[in-house]
Amino acid sequence: MPTRPSDSEVTTTRPTKIPKMEDSIDVVSASTATAPIPSYRPDAKERRYDRQLRLWASSGQKSLEQARVLLVGCNATGCQSLKNLVLPGISHFTILTDAKTTAQDVATNFFLHPESLGQNVADEAVKYLKELNPAVEGVANVQDPATLLKSEPDFFTSFTLALCCDVDPDLELSIADLLWQHSSTPGNRDVPLMSIRNSGFIGRISIQLREHCVIDTHPDSTHTLRIDQPFPELETYARSLDLDSMDSMEHSHIPYLVLLVRALCDWRDAHEGQAPSFEFRDEFKETLRKGKHKYDEENFDEAIGQAFKCWNTSEIPYEVESLLSRDNVKNITASSHNLHILLHTLGIYLQSHPLPPISPSLPDMHSSTESYITLQNMYKRQYQSDLAEYKSVLDKVLDSVGLPSGAVPVTEIESFVKNSGGVDIVNGSPLSAQRDVKGLTREAINEHFADPESENHLAIAEHLAILAAERYRTKHSIWPGTTSDTTADCQILEESIKEMSGLTALPGMAKEAIVEVVRGGFSSLPTTAAFIGGLVAQEAIKLVTDQYSPLDNTVIVDLVKSTTTAFKL
């Protein structure tokens, strides 16, 4: 046993920190009352969310605060997912289930109390989850989901996002079908659905979404610096520098970007206008090295290190170009998503401009303040000019579909123009197709399953085991692993997988996967629940904020091996 200090030591407080009075404004009063908080001070709400605002900014927070999330079913994993959404401040959540709290629920679900036993589990979990954040509305709906689906389908489509946790497979598919149908009607919002299964150490998350527009994928780099195709002002500037006669201070502080543009100009001049192909990169770097006046000129070293950027082409990236040819981007209407309109406009812009608009941002580089600012201002001027042209194209586009010129907010336009390489549109597939082992799904599965060397082999085996278990559940109304004869359960799952895959003998790993899935008995292990709850909430936040590329569409979690494997079915 560790030695323990006496209790008196426990109560000593940290001497340097002084309790703060202003913290005790609660969220509601701070955001509604006319409290005399100095105008530059953040209110209580901003303070509560400070650390996440730095991640997804106020635009992301705004989307989050409008999100209404439905959880069907109520196990540990579902409640952990909700916890991670209530804390950052969604608008509303509903838990829908008519189940009562069992002893097993109390043991695995942190948001249930021993006194919850026998009560409606939705009521109990909502009570404790709501404590996490007074700004979030939580509702328990204790009706039978299947009945409600028939009597009141609009209930399901009134949410921003639906999570199904440990829901009967048939019911889950019916809900998914309803949401898929709903979003196919023009003008209706897409309501994505996340299906969550958990059996012991193994878990699966599947996402159904029809079309998801990502306004910021937060890529590592969203734009090139136009080194390969400098705009006229930049080229003129780079060519105008008298490298040989400038003093050493100045020479060693020319930004590397300018050095690269200049070196490329010189190369083209010496090679009949041809830029160096990638095979000549060493020779090209050598010309830079020769340009040094002194051995230790850091800006030249930087240029050599960044020389690869000369081969980063500034043409529109393939991923974005392929978005331009989508039907709903080519043919827009007044009710089109803003991103579709902006992309459509970009397509037209590119008919008269060889390159997409430039971004004004520059990375850090070794330079004097003066040269850096000169350079930065050049980029800003070019950006302003590109932006103005883009906006004029946009106005025509808006006009052509009968929208006024301010229909797309300026901030959205600017953010798109600066970040056109960082948008994406994801097309998902319906949950029913993911569950049917045929067509593309069958191809995807067989590709990895038949090949024991495949990186995804075990994960696909686990996915098939879960699929087989879902079929078992539909047929027997209980989960495999919950009977007295688990060996027989494994046998049934094996046969089921053979039928699905068309294989007559299963690879060894498939049997391993089956045993592990059956062993878990489709109950939640607290650590797995914590882990999956984190992943689910993370994906939910991506879907709600339209930031970052979402998972598309299946991930298998294996906490025996601490791995996650994602694939598209």
Place this chain on the structure above:
Amino acid sequence: MTRLRQTEALLGSKVFQKVRDTPVLVVGAGGIGCELLKNLVLVGFSNIEIIDLDIIDLSNLNRQFLFRKPDISKSKAITAAAAARHFNPSSGIKIHPRHGNVKEGQNDIEWIKGFGLVMNALDNMDARRHVNKLCQAAGVPLIESGTAGYLGQVTPFWRDRTECFDCVTKPTPKTFPVCTIRATPSEPIHCIVWAKSYLFGKLFGEDDEALDTEELDKAQAAGENAEEIEQLKHEAAAFRQVRAQLGEEDGPKRVFEKVFHEDISKLLAMEDMWKVPGRVKPVPLGYDAIVLGDFVAPPLRSGPVAQTNGRPVPERNGESSTSALNANSKQLKDQRELTVKENLDMFIDSCRRLSARMISQPDIVLSFDKDDDDTLDFVLATANLRAIAYGIPTKTRFQVKEMAGNIIPAIATTNAIIAGLIVMQAINLLSSNIDKATNVFLRSDPAKPLGIYKLQPPNPACAVCRDIYVPFKVDVSKCTLGTFVDKVVKEWLPKGLGASNGNANGHAEEDEEINTEEVEWSVYESTRILADPDFNDNYEKTLEELEVVRGKMLTVRDEDDQFRAVHFCIVAPDPNATNTYTLPPSPPGIPRKPKKAIAPADDSDSSPPPQAMDAPAARRTGLTPSEAVSKKRAAGDDDDDGVVTVASDGQDSRKKRKVDAVVDMTGDDDDIELIE
């Protein structure tokens, strides 16, 4: 017990029994700590100690889910334990919370040996290294973890089986030359560092004249401009007077006049200083002109720029302080740019509040704390006023808080995922399944959220986990240093050490030169030298008098640096002990250090230093969260700062200029990053 039947079935009864029986320590009750405590309790860990020195802040509540509004300003450890108990009042679970610092003396090697497993959920490098060393000394397995935004990492460390936290050198924080901070700032960060690390201390913090002079002397010796340094010395001396009058009605005005008018005017008088290319002359600020509203700010050295110092940009449209965009009502309050007048008002106001605190609580030395509004307001206002004088763009409160407070973004989801992984690794370690234990990274790649890497073997050159540790039960009030040297170092430790079992770690030196000569020793406490063969002034002093007390280590090193260091970890004597000290039954073998130090430091100028704990993995795969973080910081910027002329304070700092203020880019938040 029956409630956990299912968990028992899944874990196996043998492992489950270990889960029930093993005393575990959780260091930190913040973002990861809360999640971890919940998981441990639910899985069935029944003997948990949790320690944290921090109190709860409003900004914790977006993720530290065991805390509620009324808990603000209460102890994190105690509140977390109470909440976990409330939710799980089941029988037999003991949670022992402690509000205190893990670095306190009572938390010594004997204390850490009482645990079967330690889990770090820390927020700073210093404490991480401390716990790592303790665990290495005691041979207790440690699971280290960290998160930063969407990224996270979990790594087990176990003496002799894996590398330790210090096997890979961590990059040093970014620093700036003294004169850049104090005389010639060119970026917002320079102004913020000046306000936070210099001006604040001068006016409200500990005023250490000697330290200041020493720093300036060193900077001069390191090659900074002598004349500029001389000027800065005068400037610093004059602070004492304004500080003394701070509480008076016109105290803030006097400070303003000195700092923003006189000091700047004096710098301007040094003509040569402004001939350096790229330097822009500042304009002294006029107090009355600002009050009357007829102050004309000098032009910005560039167009209006939203500068972010490499951090993710909160608002992509952070364009201009004057444009109509700013009137946009959807902007958050603290993301609004302030006018000169507003900055001045905030300066006066915060000055008064801070000086009132200084007068009413003279015993409490004020220090900058990002969550203490008075100090943040002061830093914000003074940094902005300085920026205005130097034609540098000002920053919003939101930005200054992040830049001055080293804020790491933190969210519930990442912490939840990481805490789940920690417990899985804990189960691996408890089932003696070290082979299954891995180094796990959480990334933001949706196609592959987790990356797993094999645990690395210890670095033979590591000065933490390859050293020798000896528990030393001693009455520090009786034992003198002389006794220690004569009886322990010279008699007890093996002589002619090279001959003892020198090749313990397999990095064999040929033993051709079996050393029969006596080795000469020096004794240190941390970096403080207490004795060497030619220095015995301290021999008569007791260890207590030398401040070598419980929790500290007496380190014995040979003069030629041939052998591993031996650390004597001071622990309390047995209650009934009659001897002054008690040593283990037999002395340790002291291996030689490997001949060619396989320095863990990076030796190349061109490649960036390894940033993650697991640099080998980083090199192998090129994929670590920290790299992603730094990439993101570089690439995510909308508008980057101007020039960066930063001297990095690396191992070769002799070559570089002495630095003034350290910008600790490694974060000081509740959830940390190891990723430092």
